[in-house]
Amino acid sequence: MSKKQVDREKSIRRTKTLAEILITVSIIGAGGYIVKGITENSQSVGHSQYYADPEPVTEEEPTEPDLDKVIYETYNTPTKDKFHGDLILVNSNYRYFSGEENLVSINERNEQEGRTLFRAVDTSETDKMLIVDKVYEPMASMIFDFYDATELSNILIYGGYRSTEFQQSLYDADLLETGSEESTRVAKAGYSEHESGLAFDITTFPDYDYQGEGEYSWFTENCYKYGFVIRYPEGKEQITKIQYEPWHFRYVGKPHAYYMTKNNLCLEEYINMVITQYYYQADQHLEFIDDNGNEYEVYFVLSDDASDVTTIPVPTGKKFEISGTNVNGFIVTVYKNEDATAQPVTEPETVTDDSSEPTSEPVEETE
Numbered sequence: 001m002s003k004k005q006v007d008r009e010k011s012i013r014r015t016k017t018l019a020e021i022l023i024t025v026s027i028i029g030a031g032g033y034i035v036k037g038i039t040e041n042s043q044s045v046g047h048s049q050y051y052a053d054p055e056p057v058t059e060e061e062p063t064e065p066d067l068d069k070v071i072y073e074t075y076n077t078p079t080k081d082k083f084h085g086d087l088i089l090v091n092s093n094y095r096y097f098s099g100e101e102n103l104v105s106i107n108e109r110n111e112q113e114g115r116t117l118f119r120a121v122d123t124s125e126t127d128k129m130l131i132v133d134k135v136y137e138p139m140a141s142m143i144f145d146f147y148d149a150t151e152l153s154n155i156l157i158y159g160g161y162r163s164t165e166f167q168q169s170l171y172d173a174d175l176l177e178t179g180s181e182e183s184t185r186v187a188k189a190g191y192s193e194h195e196s197g198l199a200f201d202i203t204t205f206p207d208y209d210y211q212g213e214g215e216y217s218w219f220t221e222n223c224y225k226y227g228f229v230i231r232y233p234e235g236k237e238q239i240t241k242i243q244y245e246p247w248h249f250r251y252v253g254k255p256h257a258y259y260m261t262k263n264n265l266c267l268e269e270y271i272n273m274v275i276t277q278y279y280y281q282a283d284q285h286l287e288f289i290d291d292n293g294n295e296y297e298v299y300f301v302l303s304d305d306a307s308d309v310t311t312i313p314v315p316t317g318k319k320f321e322i323s324g325t326n327v328n329g330f331i332v333t334v335y336k337n338e339d340a341t342a343q344p345v346t347e348p349e350t351v352t353d354d355s356s357e358p359t360s361e362p363v364e365e366t367e
């Protein structure tokens with residue numbers, strides 16, 4: 001490492017230390033109010049005990065530091081978190097493992113917020129109709145904006161989180177109804193996105209027949225603005241192995257929903273592309289700018305399955321999020337216009353020893 005780099009490194013450390021103090025002071029000043037928000041996987045730079053060694057892990061060391069070049073430092077995350085996050089791929093090849101959803105009841109939240117425009121109907125074993133906390137707000141915003149655009153107020157949420165047991169009962173019921181050995185309409189228990197709480201279905205009242213056509217195509221055209229994708233799109237049936245389902249929305253977060261939609265990629269294609277082309281050490285990372293001028297950088301990091309902890313290169317000073325892929329590692333999303341220090345600090349999850357969860361997953365190509 002050149003002396004200039006060392007100097008720069010030191011100045012970064014000083015900036016970070018000051019930023020940490022400011023964050024600490026502001027947290028204490030807010031009366032111990034801890035912002036738990038963005039996501040358990042969205043963590044800003046600057047955690048003390050997890051912030052091991054800020055050695056930059058850039059591949060090459062230029063003689064003259066390029067100030068425009070992103071500088072990376074290391075961030076340690078529990079390896080088992082590769083099964084958790086907005087970008088997990090759950091399909092017939094990749095079972096859902098995480099079981100760490102932070103669930104809320106759609107109808108209870110509607111009541112709390114005084115929202116009567118839509119409700120969730122009971123199709124699950126619970127009348128609460130649960131969904132992952134962070135998905136509620138964008139889902140509600142989308143339905144309200146649909147109403148503003150069309151004045152149609154007949155949207156129902158028809159399916160959110162499902163327990164593995166409930167998914168099994170749906171599967172069994174479908175076999176009974178069709179008389180088949182295997183269902184082509186209902187995912188096997190363990191392999192449905194609904195078990196992650198990141199997906200929901202909508203339908204219309206009173207006919208219960210949502211096809212995403214006519215005025216309802218608004219959802220198909222606009223859902224990416226809220227961080228959702230039509231998970232089983234038309235024309236991708238060979239890849240998703242699921243029929244076109246215009247009613248099934250999956251939360252992946254705004255940057256990824258934007259990119260997938262604009263490039264006509266289903267989740268299998270997108271995850272596979274990032275894993276195989278835009279891994280951290282590759283010549284380039286996936287970089288794009290959305291319609292609002294927000295700049296993103298996206299790259300993949302292989303999980304260290306021999307260890308409880310995976311060390312992930314993250315950009316110094318920029319807001320970033322880490323999500324598991326549920327395949328073989330993590331995807332890092334960098335918000336290039338946003339500084340890390342401007343973000344609320346979330347505590348990293350502690351590593352717990354849960355022997356029921358697999359410690360490694362065979363690396364397979366996605367289809």
Ligand SMILES: [Zn+2]
Nearest residue numbers: 159200201248
């Ligand atoms: Zn669904």
